[in-house]
Amino acid sequence: MHPDVQKLLAVQNVDQKVASLRRDLDSVLAETARREKKIADLRKTYETRRGELLAAELEARRNEKAIQAADDEVKKLDTRLNTVKNNAEYQAILFQIEAVKKERGQLEEAGLQGMENLDKLRAGIDQASRLLAEEEKTFREFQKEAERLKSEREADIAKVRAGRQDLTKDLPKELLARYERLFQHRDSLAVCAVEGQICQGCYTNVPVNDVARLMGKSAVVVCGSCQRILYLAH
Ligand SMILES: [Zn+2]
Structure with missing residues (x-):
């Protein structure tokens, strides 16, 4: 064999080993990226659920206040009922009371649905937060392992490459x-x-x-x- 070709063959041997070690490294990096993306997705889901819960809680408070206001209104109308003298006005107030009570009934209905919804949202948020925590825990363990593998492979690459300079310098x-x-x-x-x-x-x-x-x-x-x-x- 031509001596230069013999040297190139040895260089190629080194380069092939390095390439194979690099592929290991690349797959560790790809796996890291995949897991990071999964965590980001889970976090996004959690944030979305949290936003939905906050909005629903706000809505529930608004609903409670509206029911309270309806109660106050009915009380006020009841008081007025006792003071009016003419029948037409009396009927009008009764009609008003009826309308406010009907509205209150609808608010109460919506409130009950809201409570059910809140329970569901809280369960959803618990689940989202649990999934996120689990994935983060797994990722921390994976990262330790990945770091170890990475530094091992990098050391291997450095070791394999060490002799390359000597092989190529006279080519x-x-x-x-x-x-x-x-x-x-x-x-x-x-x-x-x-x-x-x-x-x-x-x-x-x-x-x-x-x-x-x-x-x-x-x-x-x-x-x-x-x-x-x-x-x-x-
Ligand atoms: Zn050929």
Whole structure:
């Protein structure tokens, strides 16, 4: 094997390990983001429920006041009833009392419905708050684990990468750049074997001429089809 290709193969070995460790890291980050989104959604639900409860409580107080006002009104009308002398006015006040009582009945009905609604909203808020607390607790545990995994993987990456500099320092810059481009665009496989005259990167035939050059070990040979840097497997 051409000595530069041999070095590139070792570099590729390092880069593949790093890529695999990075994928681990990325999946930890993706999982973190997924969980954070879930918590944000649960918090939003909780806030919405809370807003609904506050509005309903306000409505219930408003309703109570309106009932109180109706009671006061009826009392006032009752008092007036005792002071009027003429029958038409008497009838008019009776009619008014009837109307206020009817309105009060509707308010009371609405109040009862409001109470039921409040119970439901309180139960909903309890559930939303419980779900949020549970998810936050799970997330804190996950985060500890994720942090540990992250620093482990980062240390692994640093360890694996440590020798890369030594491997690349004597390589021609252009060859290294070509390798790096290929590694990026050819599925982390820039240097690949030829087996039985077949490029193992793209499975096309390698011309006899190129096989002969590979055997000669004095030239860097690339696949005419996928451009990967080749070496002879046997
Ligand atoms: Zn190829």
